[in-house]
Amino acid sequence: xxxxxxxxxxxxxxxxxxxxxxxxxxxxxxxxxxxxxxxxxxxxxxxxxxxxxxxxxxxxxxxxxxxxxxxxxxxxxxxxxxxxxxxxxxxxxxxxxxxxxxxxxxxxxxxxxxxxxxxxxxxxxxxxxxxxxxxxxxxxxxxxxxxxxxxxxxxxxxxxxxxxxxxxxxxxxxxxxxxx
Amino acid sequence: xxxxxxxxxxxxxxxxxxxxxxxxxxxxxxxxxxxxxxxxxxxxxxxxxxxxxxxxxxxxxxxxxxxxxxxxxxxxxxxxxxxxxxxxxxxxxxxxxxxxxxxxxxxxxxxxxxxxxxxxxxxxxxxxxxxxxxxxxxxxxxxxxxxxxxxxxxxxxxxxxxxxxxxxxxxxxxxxxxxxxxxxxxxxxxxxxxxxxxxxxxxxxxxxxxxxxxxxxxxxxxxxxxxxxxxxxxxxxxxxxxxxxxxxxxxxxxxxxxxxxxxxxxxxxxxxxxxxxxxxxxxxxxxxxxxxxxxxxxxxxxxxxx
Amino acid sequence: xxxxxxxxxxxxxxxxxxxxxxxxxxxxxxxxxxxxxxxxxxxxxxxxxxxxxxxxxxxxxxxxxxxxxxxxxxxxxxxxxxxxxxxxxxxxxxxxxxxxxxxxxxxxxxxxxxxxxxxxxxxxxxxxxxxxxxxxxxxxxxxxxxxxxxxxxxxxxxxxxxxxxxxxxxxxxxxxxxxxxxxxxxxxxxxxxxxxxxxxxxxxxxxxxxxxxxxxxxxxxxxxxxxxxxxxxxxxxxxxxxxxxxxxxxxxxxxxxxxxxxxxxxxxxxxxxxxxxxxxxxxxxxxxxxxxxxxxxxxxxxxxxxxxxxxxxxxxxxxxxxxxxxxxxxxxxxxxxxxxxxxxxxxxxxxxxxxxxxxxxxxxxxxxxxxxxxxxxxxxxxxxxxxxxxxxxxxxxxxxxxxxxxxxxxxxxxxxxxxxxxxxxxx
Numbered sequence: 011x012x013x014x015x016x017x018x019x020x021x022x023x024x025x026x027x028x029x030x031x032x033x034x035x036x037x038x039x040x041x042x043x044x045x046x047x048x049x050x051x052x053x054x055x056x057x058x059x060x061x062x063x064x065x066x067x068x069x070x071x072x073x074x075x076x077x078x079x080x081x082x083x084x085x086x087x088x089x090x091x092x093x094x095x096x097x098x099x100x101x102x103x104x105x106x107x108x109x110x111x112x113x114x115x116x117x118x119x120x121x122x123x124x125x126x127x128x129x130x131x132x133x134x135x136x137x138x139x140x141x142x143x144x145x146x147x148x149x150x151x152x153x154x155x156x157x158x159x160x161x162x163x164x165x166x167x168x169x170x171x172x173x174x175x176x177x178x179x180x181x182x183x184x185x186x187x188x189x190x
Numbered sequence: 191x192x193x194x195x196x197x198x199x200x201x202x203x204x205x206x207x208x209x210x211x212x213x214x215x216x217x218x219x220x221x222x223x224x225x226x227x228x229x230x231x232x233x234x235x236x237x238x239x240x241x242x243x244x245x246x247x248x249x250x251x252x253x254x255x256x257x258x259x260x261x262x263x264x265x266x267x268x269x270x271x272x273x274x275x276x277x278x279x280x281x282x283x284x285x286x287x288x289x290x291x292x293x294x295x296x297x298x299x300x301x302x303x304x305x306x307x308x309x310x311x312x313x314x315x316x317x318x319x320x321x322x323x324x325x326x327x328x329x330x331x332x333x334x335x336x337x338x339x340x341x342x343x344x345x346x347x348x349x350x351x352x353x354x355x356x357x358x359x360x361x362x363x364x365x366x367x368x369x370x371x372x373x374x375x376x377x378x379x380x381x382x383x384x385x386x387x388x389x390x391x392x393x394x395x396x397x398x399x400x401x402x403x404x405x406x407x408x409x410x411x412x413x414x415x416x417x418x419x420x421x422x423x424x425x426x427x428x429x430x431x432x433x434x435x436x437x438x439x440x441x442x443x444x445x446x447x448x449x450x451x452x453x454x455x456x457x458x459x460x461x462x463x464x465x466x467x468x469x470x471x472x473x474x475x476x477x478x479x480x481x482x483x484x485x486x487x488x489x490x491x492x493x494x495x496x
Numbered sequence: 497x498x499x500x501x502x503x504x505x506x507x508x509x510x511x512x513x514x515x516x517x518x519x520x521x522x523x524x525x526x527x528x529x530x531x532x533x534x535x536x537x538x539x540x541x542x543x544x545x546x547x548x549x550x551x552x553x554x555x556x557x558x559x560x561x562x563x564x565x566x567x568x569x570x571x572x573x574x575x576x577x578x579x580x581x582x583x584x585x586x587x588x589x590x591x592x593x594x595x596x597x598x599x600x601x602x603x604x605x606x607x608x609x610x611x612x613x614x615x616x617x618x619x620x621x622x623x624x625x626x627x628x629x630x631x632x633x634x635x636x637x638x639x640x641x642x643x644x645x646x647x648x649x650x651x652x653x654x655x656x657x658x659x660x661x662x663x664x665x666x667x668x669x670x671x672x673x674x675x676x677x678x679x680x681x682x683x684x685x686x687x688x689x690x691x692x693x694x695x696x697x698x699x700x701x702x703x704x705x706x707x708x709x710x711x712x713x714x715x716x717x718x719x720x721x722x723x724x725x726x727x728x729x730x731x732x733x734x735x736x737x738x739x740x741x742x743x744x745x746x747x748x749x750x751x752x753x754x755x756x757x758x759x760x761x762x763x764x765x766x767x768x769x770x771x772x773x774x775x776x777x778x779x780x781x782x783x784x785x786x787x788x789x790x791x792x793x794x795x796x797x798x799x800x801x802x803x804x805x806x807x808x809x810x811x812x813x814x815x816x817x818x819x820x821x822x823x824x825x826x827x828x829x830x831x832x833x834x835x836x837x838x839x840x841x842x843x844x845x846x847x848x849x850x851x852x853x854x855x856x857x858x859x860x861x862x863x864x865x866x867x868x869x870x871x872x873x874x875x876x877x878x879x880x881x882x883x884x885x886x887x888x889x890x891x892x893x894x895x896x897x898x899x900x901x902x903x904x905x906x907x908x909x910x911x912x913x914x915x916x917x918x919x920x921x922x923x
Contacts, residue, residue: 075218078230078260083494089192092490094218128227202698279815301818302700303770311814322818324700362700386703387694 011168014159015180023156024053027138028060030154035105038065040133042104044072046122047093049111052173053140057109072097074108079121101130107154111169113139116150141180143167192495197316198488199305200325201366209370213335215487216480222259223483233262233493239287241297242268242319243280243304248454249319249329252478253296256485262493265292280304281311288312294493297321315492320359328488329453330363332481334371336473337408339480340449345372350402352436353412353461354383354423360453364410365391378402379434382423399434403444410451411436414461427460437463441471449473498522499540499919500533501878504549507846509855510867519549521874524917529870540919546882547911548846551866552584552875553853555827557651557676557730557754557802560586560619562608563601564593569807569895571608574827575617577805577894579920581827582877582910585618586805587861590629591652597624597635599643606644616918620646620861625664625675629653634664641671646861649676651730654712656682658719665725672862674726674752679712679737680777689818691764691779699767701817704779710736717744720751728860729753731804733778735788742797752860754800757826757833758900760789766900772813772820773900776806794843799856801849803830807896825894829901835881835908846881853877876914883909891923 015023032038038061045054051073058069073096077083080090108122119137126135138154143161159167161182168181193208201209222230238257242250245268257264267287278286284295295312297305298319305318305325320326338344349368355361355377368375369392376394377384378401389395396402403409414430424430441448450462450472458464467474499521506513506529518533519526535541555578561569569577571588578586588605590596596605602621609619623640627633629650637648648668655661655677668675685704690696692703713729717740720727732738732753741753758776763783766774774780792798806823813820834853838844844852854877858865866875887904889897912921 078218078222078232078490080232083232086496089491089495091191092215092218094221096221124231128229129225279811281814299816301816303817306770307816322700323702362698385697386692386705388697390694391698 011181011183013179014182015157017178020178020180023140024056025060027154027156028057028064031057031107031136031138032061032064034136034153038067038069040105041107042070042072042099042101043107043109044074044097044126045109046118047073047075048174049169049171050074050109052171053111054109057138070099072099072101074122074125076118076121076125079125081117081121095125097129101126101132104132106132106135107138108135109138111140112167113137113142113152113155114145116146116148119150120148140169141167193491196492196495197305197309198327198492199309199316199318201327201330201363201370202325204327204366204370206370209331209334209367212331212484212487212491213338215491216335216483219483219486219490220480222486223479229259229261231261232490233257233260236294236493237263237265237292238294238296238489239292240264240266241284241287241295242266243270243297243299244320245270246298246320249298252481253319253485256482256489259482260486260489260493262489280308284308284312288314294489317488317492323357323359323362325363326359327363327367328481328485329360330367331488332477332484333360333364333410333451333453334367335480335484336451336477337449339476340473341407344368346374347407348374348376348405349408349410350376350378350396350406351410351412352378352399352402352434353414355379355388355412356383356385357415358412361412365393376402376405380424380430399436399440400444403436403440403448406448408449408451409436410453411462412453413455413457416457431460435461435463436466438465438469441466447471451477454478497540497917498538499914500535500538500542501549502535502541502543502545504544505547506868507548507550507850508868509847509851510865511869516545519868521914524873526868526870526872526874529868544878547878547880549868550850550877550879551854551868552913552915553582553831553877554585554587554857554863555583555803555805555830556587556800556857556861557756558586558588558805558827559591559807559823560588561807562592567809568812571605571619572612573893573895574805574807575609575612575619577825577827577892578617579613579913580893580910580922581829582831582879582913582922583617583827584875584877584913584915585620587620587622587646589649589651590622590624595624595629596621596645597627597629597640599636599639602640602643602645613920614918616913616915616920618915620644620863622647622649622651622676624648625650625655626660631656631660634660634667637668637673638671641673645673646863647674647676647728649678649730651676651678654678654680654682658715661716662719662723665720665723665727669723669725672726674728674750674860676728676730677712677716678730679709679716679732681708681712684708684711689775689779690767691781693764693782695764695767699770701767704777706734706736706781706785709778710734710740713737713740717741717748717751721748724750726750726860727752731756731759731778731802732789732798733759734781734785738788738792738797742792742795745797752799752856753797754802755789755793755798756802756804757830757837758824760786760793761833761837762900770817771900772815772817773824773898775817775820775822776804776824777822790838790841790843793838793852799852799860801830801834801852802857803827805894807894808898809896813898823898825892825896825899827894828892829887829899829904829906831879831910832885832887832906832908833901835879836906839881840907874914878911878913879908880911881908883907885909893923
């Protein structure tokens with residue numbers, strides 16, 4: 011297991027992402043942050059803090075549980091626990107920043123987009139991820155990327171966050187061949 | 191997290207964990223029901239057959255909405271019990287339908303044990319939508335959900351089921367579910383409509399509505415089936431209303447906060463006064479809404495169980 | 497034909513038991529009983545070590561289903577099941593189609609019995625009490641008796657009309673045949689499918705209270721006392737019935753009753769999985785009722801064990817519990833259940849068991865008694881009281897397999913029967 015981002019790097023990356031989001035959107039007025047459970051939710055909260063320190067503006071924040079939109083419910087061996095989507099504001103005409111920890115096949119983002127579209131009609135949806143590890147299976151790209159991390163398929167990217175793990179960091183782990 | 195059984199045939203023997211999982215999952219679907227588009231693609235490609243041998247419009251609509259909101263393909267089959275007695279057997283009917291490649295069957299049937307029987311003769315996942323006066327688990331689950339929504343807990347509450355307990359489709363499932371979740375349970379009704387040895391299920395029995403109201407936090411008022419009158423269970427609807435109907439003055443006399451539930455359809459001013467049904471104590475319409483969410487939760491948990 | 501049964505333990509109330517003996521049968525007759533009969537020039541020598549030999553068992557409550565319901569059972573298959581279960585005779589109930597309310601049908605059934613399985617099992621028809629079992633007018637009882645009917649019953653239905661029942665009792669006494677009543681009140685528990693109590697409450701199944709039976713028996717006993725009739729209560733199932741009969745029996749000699757093995761073996765808890773093979777009428781009752789039935793047998797209040805053998809086809813029972821027909825097959829498990837539940841537990845001795853299965857039913861029906869003595873016709877039931885075996889319904893000779901006892905482990909097994917010069921060995 012190899013640490014690819016440490017705590018300092020983690021915070022620096024978040025700050026850069028916040029700046030890029032603000033720059034591209036020319037400010038924060040119409041932005042809303044929506045994180046995909048589980049770590050996307052915490053990343054969204056962190057980004058809100060950073061943006062508050064920069065712009066002194068508290069953004070609306072939502073949590074997306076994409077379980078009901080997954081296309082692999084039949085194939086997975088365990089049944090994921092439904093925790094629910096929590097978005098207590100109207101996303102219509104908002105510029106939604108969709109946030110997740112790792113962009114991989116693109117299927118999670120596909121599910122999230124489908125769900126967002128069911129929830130309303132935002133002006134735009136932009137995707138922000140901490141890590142893009144490649145290997146896309148769908149035509150999806152991120153608008154904001156913390157770090158591009160070239161990986162092979164037998165590697166796993168593990169994002170640790172203080173909210174549920176003991177530290178802020180990103181690890182790259184090589185899986186045993188023949189493992190899942 | 192998965193349910194222990196691949197069918198939902200009843201609440202007897204269902205663990206507290208499983209009931210909790212269903213109720214928690216239903217919370218998510220309550221949120222889905224508040225969305226502009228009240229539909230998720232979760233059960234896309236699954237075919238669900240609603241096999242109704244008794245007309246129960248509400249239960250069928252509630253299940254059908256739940257199924258469609260999960261994007262399942264839905265087929266309705268309705269027949270009456272008399273056709274079952276004469277014509278094709280349940281086994282043949284079910285096997286024929288199953289041969290058309292279906293995934294789940296939601297069945298309403300007049301005979302106790304019919305859902306269990308069905309689970310033995312076909313392979314699909316079975317959800318019992320009422321088997322005679324045996325079990326009706328989703329109704330009890332939606333009642334539990336509604337009680338929990340109101341009080342934030344179920345344990346320790348005094349819940350009294352009022353009316354025709356013997357012929358009720360919902361009493362037994364409610365008793366099992368409430369017991370598992372730690373509530374205190376009572377029934378109240380004419381002695382002729384309370385089945386023998388019910389107390390052995392850990393149920394208190396009242397024959398006086400005033401005592402029941404005094405005791406209860408929640409009254410779950412059952413529909414009095416008008417067509418039962420010829421069987422001499424009680425002399426007249428008038429007498430029933432006088433002694434067993436839940437009315438505002440009977441509640442006000444005791445002057446306490448009480449929650450009124452009813453599985454519907456209500457005979458207004460027979461078992462329940464109209465002002466109570468529509469009043470502040472009533473959570474009857476929440477029950478209906480929660481019914482869809484709870485059924486979505488059950489369909490989701492059983493339909494995606496690997 | 498010479499048959500030599502070696503080392504037989506004879507259990508017969510009429511015969512002193514002096515340890516194992518050999519029985520020599522020539523054609524149909526017991527030629528010699530004694531120790532160490534030489535097995536020279538015998539056609540058939542069987543060692544009966546460990547087995548008991550008893551006067552042939554008779555099951556006085558059997559549904560052979562023929563004519564009318566041959567998809568459930570026939571006289572051929574039913575008598576084979578009887579032989580396999582250790583019975584040399586059966587009485588068949590008249591709820592056939594048409595019902596046995598006509599002397600030509602009585603004669604036809606007797607004839608058919610003689611032709612079935614070489615006539616090894618005697619078939620004694622029971623005629624109806626009322627025409628077509630409709631409970632409206634008396635059947636031709638004198639004619640039925642003359643044709644060979646051994647008793648009268650509307651089994652499956654109760655004679656409800658008290659006036660008619662009184663007249664039936666009076667009229668049947670002329671032919672010295674008992675009235676066998678299926679005691680069931682038509683209103684109490686109407687539409688029910690199992691015993692009323694905690695279990696029916698839990699399962700939501702509409703119930704049949706025990707008073708459905710006992711209230712009718714109470715009335716019947718009063719009428720039987722008034723008319724001094726021979727009255728036999730079929731398949732009693734509950735404590736109240738036992739107590740009612742107990743209180744009347746010492747005053748009235750002609751009162752008798754029977755119990756089925758399933759009623760003293762299973763309680764209504766067996767219904768919990770909605771197995772339609774636990775649905776019978778009267779229904780399975782409670783533990784307390786079982787104790788009363790067993791004590792009733794022990795104390796001589798219950799005279800007879802009869803099976804109420806009620807075959808139904810697989811498809812008929814493969815339905816919702818509510819829609820399934822009442823009844824189970826019983827011929828091939830009766831001896832095993834009785835020994836397991838009554839003899840092993842000390843309620844009955846083997847001698848008393850023989851009385852319940854052989855002596856008492858013949859007494860009630862005024863049939864000639866069967867004994868194991870030199871010069872008598874050989875009519876024998878052979879049982880291994882110690883053999884433990886597992887019930888397998890697919891091995892039943894009965895055409896129907898509707899038994900709740902599949903895979904039951906029982907102690908005591910029928911070994912075979914001897915009747916009319918023929919031997920049948922159970923499988």
